[in-house]
Amino acid sequence: MQPDRKDLAPGLSISRILTGLWQVADQERDGKQMDPVTGAVSLAEYAKAGFDTFDMADHYGSAELITGEMLNRWNGETRPRAFTKWCPEPGPMTPEIVRAGVQDRLDRLGVGRVDLLQFHWWSFEHPAWLDALHEMTKLRAEGLIGEIGVTNFDAAHLDLALADGIPLVSNQVSFSLIDRRAAGRLAETCRKHDVQLLAYGTLCGGFLSDRWLGKREPDTIADWSRSKYLRFINTAGGWDVLQTILRAAGGIARKHGVSISNVATRWVLEHAHVAGVIVGARLGENQHRDDNLKLFQFELDADDHEMLDRAFATSVPIPGDCGDEYREPPFLTASGDLSHHLASMPTELEAVDDPEVPGRARVFSGSLWEPIAGYCRALRDGDRIVVSGTTATHGVDRTVALDDAGAQTTYILDKIAASVRALGGDPKDILRTRMYLRGDEDVEAAARAHGFRFTTNPPANTTFLVGNLIGDFRVEIEAEAVISGKFQP
Known part of the structure; x- marks a missing residue:
């Protein structure tokens, strides 16, 4: 046998x-x-x-x-x-x-x-x-x-x-x-x-x-x-x-x-x-x-x-x-953390201090539109972090997961989490999100993806149907966070 x-x-x-x-x-x-x-x-x-x-x-x-x-x-x-x-x-x-x-x-x-x-x-x-x-x-x-x-x-x-x-x-x-x-x-x-x-x-x-x-x-x-x-x-x-x-x-x-x-x-x-x-x-x-x-x-x-x-x-x-x-505590690994796998967790985003305003910093994601329109991906002022409207843009200008609002929402929330973390916060510090959706058909998929990400520590949220978004995007999300220090190592 x-x-x-x-x-x-x-x-x-x-x-x-x-x-x-x-x-x-x-x-x-x-x-x-x-x-x-x-x-x-x-x-x-x-x-x-x-x-x-x-x-x-x-x-x-x-x-x-x-x-x-x-x-x-x-x-x-x-x-x-x-x-x-x-x-x-x-x-x-x-x-x-x-x-x-x-x-x-x-x-x-x-x-x-x-x-x-x-x-x-x-x-x-x-x-x-x-x-x-x-x-x-x-x-x-x-x-x-x-x-x-x-x-x-x-x-x-x-x-x-x-x-x-x-x-x-x-x-x-x-x-x-x-x-x-x-x-x-x-x-x-x-x-x-x-x-x-x-x-x-x-x-x-x-x-x-x-x-x-x-x-x-x-x-x-x-x-x-x-x-x-x-x-x-x-x-x-x-x-x-x-x-x-x-x-x-x-x-x-x-x-x-x-x-x-x-x-x-x-x-x-x-x-x-x-x-x-x-x-x-x-x-x-x-x-x-x-x-x-x-x-x-x-x-x-x-x-x-x-x-x-x-x-x-x-x-x-x-x-x-x-x-x-x-990826998340409690790390159920051999050592209870990632020390036997990785020395550190590199990030793609880096905070840039504002030379004129102490306590203020920004991150840029490399999107094509950031320098054109004159905005940053996220900004920290004191303990407050605000994240710009974020789309499923990968690299300079590629749209991720065309025609899939749920997948785009997942990608966007990853980018938002990375921005908050680069500015010294934790994704659990996010207090508010606003989602802008192209159409009725996108509501459930985007909502479920958002709900999955925020199963614990859910923020306040408002969702808008805007009828259209620039380019191929189905979803755009902005966020606000306040650094509590509770989630810091």
Whole structure:
């Protein structure tokens, strides 16, 4: 028996259990690189058993090199699939920078084309992520990339990327019995655009398993993965909540003659918008291939779902949307912040002090009209920040997401947030927004995008139907903020 398969895109058939290689980085924490040949032999064993789809990233230690060695040695009929990620620091994404990032993936894998290249971006307030994805689209047309995916994108920005013409096929996000965010708004976006999810964290670093049922919370955590997912567990309500969910999953597991891990993974896999689940492998150590195959020998029934739903009701939903753990506090990462990923969070916008008025500063976004009409993007005077009417202008004069008011609203609010932050404020300091819309047909989409951004700390708002806007814009938004200091580090 082998794992079930699914088409992620035309011509791209994958195992529904992908083998994740993030633990290579953990295995190499002492600075000693794993032997590529030994690692390649382990990967080949997975591939021959039908687990022939491998997921890695540029920062997963030597995972790309090991996979490249496996591909070079492969003599089977069907070549295994190698998915990797490019996770650059925020900054300008010129064609040269993007091509270099992609070429590095090709060189490390030893291939002429990456089957699926997944892009991660740390802060949507820095708009260069769209430049990167458009350049990746060009490289896809050249044949260097098979398909393009993203990782840790929330529903709003996945929708924005697709509305701006990026041909995405997948989004890789956390999804588990503890972290159920991907079953919400993101699921609707996936159905709307026919994009599929690749789910990681389905076992919460191994905590969703028989091993932890009835056990006390560990005093210390030895590896990055468990450190990260213990933060998720604590945010969801703590160890008692985990035990409640484990007991429910344990009862279902006994009923079907499988493991708790099988139940946890099967729950994720049965969501229609999930193409596959990523199960981590510690090469040369524990292998659970036989147990994972049991995923395809049973299905959860209505009683099973009811039992799990009762357990879920005791938990606290993980806040925000998918990917927020890398962009908003509480940072549900291995260290509780981004220190093990980034030294700092660069911004595109810089404040310019007014030489004549102490305490006054401005930011400029580089829009074509700012110097022509003589205005700035935003101005700070004392603790007050006012933001000019802002449209979905990318760079000098490109309109983002033509004919999509919701996507334009998302982009505009990112630009406004970046302006406020550059002037020393926090987006949570925004007290008022005014939205100007082209027509009735734009009201709901723009309102929902605004509501999604301001789920917490909602400002006062007024929305106007103006009948027309300059150029191709569907939406224009202005804002006011007062710096409280409450949200400053």
